[in-house]
Amino acid sequence: MTEQLVEAAENTIALEDDNNLERSQLKIWDLPTRVFHWLLVVSFIAAYVTNWLGVSYFAYHLWAGYFVVILLVFRIVWGVVGTHHAQFVNFVRHPVESVKYALHLTRGKAKSYPGHNPLGALMVLTLLLVLLLQAVTGLFANDEIFNIGPLYGYITHELSLKLTAVHKELFYWILGAVVIHVGAVFFYVFVKRENLIKAMITGKKPAHNLAQATAIESSRIWLALVLIVVISALLAWIIVAAPEASLDLGY
Template identity: 45%
Template sequence: MAQKTDREAGQVQIWDLPTRIFHWALVAFVGGCFVTAKLGGNLMVYHIYSGLMVLGLLLFRMVWGVVGSRTARFSHFVRGPRAAWQYARSLTGSHPQHVLGHNPLGGWSIVAMLLALVIQATTGLFANDEIFTYGPLYSMVSEATSIRLTEIHRLNQGVIAGLVGLHLLAVLFYLGVKRENLIMPMINGRKPGSPSPKTELKTPPLWVALLVLAFAAASVYFIGW
């Protein structure tokens, strides 16, 4: 039997491949950062490597949020407070606003998550544990500055954990209450819907994503290695 097309199966493409790879790679390396930080010891070297990978992914996402496909762009999902409030109110009804990609409320949670991770990754570059682990750029600041940035780095762990918790609760809310699976679209890129020229997702050529990736990788290599 021939495989059904998205139109025949009632599927809409909402996430491009680079965005999906970024998402799951970020999950893996942020998780690695938390695990290695808690275990400490010789694993701290891997904590630094994981942190640099997170920084590289964030650099990629910042650029991809400008040049990527429509749903990946910040201009698509970063809306004003009024739009976020109206969407939040619609959740109390049986038919919330239908949005391709991040909804106005979720868009702000993504911005908050990315901002918290940027703070964590950048402060980690200058942090130290006062034993034997030092960030790649530790020598570029004074000891007092490094101590202050290290404290921010530690405190911000709780902020990130809280944001991750809210993100997971939102996913469970949509799955259990609204009967909308947000996980599968981030795996296969598609969600149920009616394909049309208006909803067609146009993804930039692969070379654009590879160029952005090369920029992010070169930046991290210059910083950390």
């Protein structure tokens, strides 16, 4: 009888420990990374809408592009000097590991990662690169009517037209990547039961899914603010220092 009571008490304690572990959360995503993510979403939508509305909204489209450039350059720098899980070195993995993860995912055996998983890391790198290329080419583009990018004066009209074509074409590739990204997020939420959306809002993930994971202690907000100010000032200087130009239609 005594042994049964002791066993029951041990089971109760173990159950309480499991419940406490499930309730415990690890701080994974810092505030600057989360703010970057959602501001990039808003800026991308704003850039699309202002372009769709027509040439009279070009100034707003341009400002959306400026925000995208600042955000992307910040995220690249933050990937070097930011918090643990935001750093590229801590989530970009060898292609072989990405393939293995994909195979395990199809078999329902893929492990959870505190930060980006190997496939998510590939998507992050892809989106950062194509969005930056999209935003930068827009700075040199023109609409062949009367609107030009702020850096149009640095290049020839012919090169501007080529960059404009790239700028337009990239949008559809980016849209495809975004659709894949959103689809993958919903897959993790509803199939794998990993709420990545909530994690990118709160910055926290359940500890019971992340054995031996490293939680961040600080978001380094002041460092992020300094970087944003420096990057914004640098972009402003580049734009202001650009040579004045008018649209050269060749006639």
